[in-house]
Amino acid sequence: MYPRPIPEDAIWQRRFYFIAVLAILILWLCPLFAVILTSFRSTQDVMGGNLWGWPTQFGLVENYTSVFTQTPMARYFLNSLTITIPAVMGVLTLSTLAGFVLARYRFRGNMLVFALFVGGNFLPYQIMMIPVRDLMVRIGLYDTTGALIIFHIAFQTGFATLFMRNFIAALPDELFQAARAEGASPFQTLVHVVIPLVRPALAALAILIFTFVWNDYFWAVVLTVSDTVKPVTAGLANLRGEWVSAWNLISAGTIVVAVPPVVMFFLMQRHFIAGLTMGAVKG
Template identity: 45%
Template structure:
């Protein structure tokens, strides 16, 4: 694909006058690459820039109704403190409390299911795998009413536990599918020798398979963290009390509370996005690898 832009030289009469040397063509290609890449990247960054600009604006800037492109006239980080104190701190904590056990639980469930499906041949294995894959693609609307009703029935409505249990259950499908795929690539021979040695299955799972699955678990944990952290719908349906709500609901609440104080809302949005973005930047390789390995999301 090295001369992706080679068609460029048959375009204009400018290039036809004298045949281009190899060197000249390479320069043109390089320039075209950077021009295109920079342009696309700049366009993609626009929403981020607008959010950052807005979060640093003062109320008078907002009231003046200046274009969203304008940088803040007197940049201030006061907005961040203000939203942090008016609830974002609590929402941030709530989301953390919801997300961490959900990720751990989903990984645990997934690794159990994956172990069964990767290392055992049995009747029904195919159906079980199919159910797990199909389940993760189902429209959430198909689950909303029964899950809401079930939570009410067993007293899990408006509790973190209810939301966490749902996240674990729903993500079990993806985690099982994902980890099974990884475990399938592990040599069966080590397993067989352990079995001949008389090791119990649970021991093989814990001492042998889980440690070898660590890279996949890391990638999966990062994906799960992002998805559960960013969830909105299930928090909306399964929680009612303001002091339990995750940060995504807090943000929407902020919108209702401050209406057109975009600077405060922007500051809140940046706070909410900060952790997933930091995690992505720190573990980018895992994140992208996980996404392509699983080839499916949410």
């Protein structure tokens, strides 16, 4: 199932492996490097078609300043924060509650409910485009940030519940027996016993959900029309002109949009790694 390690004495195999990994890494990073380099270019370079060569003139400060002064990127950025933060909080709350119930309480239909949460992850989200759009129109939330918040909470809760249910189920039964012996209610057990122990899992899940919601483009286009509610992913597409596109500004905006998930990951890196490896070693 797993690839065998390359022996130490197989020098040529190890060299070939290193070269292959390096080549794949370079190919994977080439588009990112091109975007970063283009964000440094001047308008003259872009208009002259110099998109892959080394910039003849640098417009680093001008490009990144113009993203916020000549485009509505600041508004798009604020919209994304308005959508992403409530969605992440809602998903964490609902998935923790549902995961706790599904992991610690046995009732008729427990596995059926859990299967419904898991099964929703296998549906292609494109098939829900028309029903979700019609639903938002009927309830009066179409072209609002509320539509995106509600959809992301509903769509991400299935995966998050699977994630949290497995972590909570791995906790020792003795903890819950002790809590019941002390007279703790189920809600007190959740708040004072479960949440402190699964905090790394919550941090890992928060990073994943934040990245999913922040980077979403499909539903941002389907459920929003006006610039006043569009998030950054849909807003970047608006920076393209009908006849001429300022690719240096678009590239600078792309880098700005990519910063929040990266910053959040590095700030919570320790918790993220601990959450992913929690329960990997027993005893």
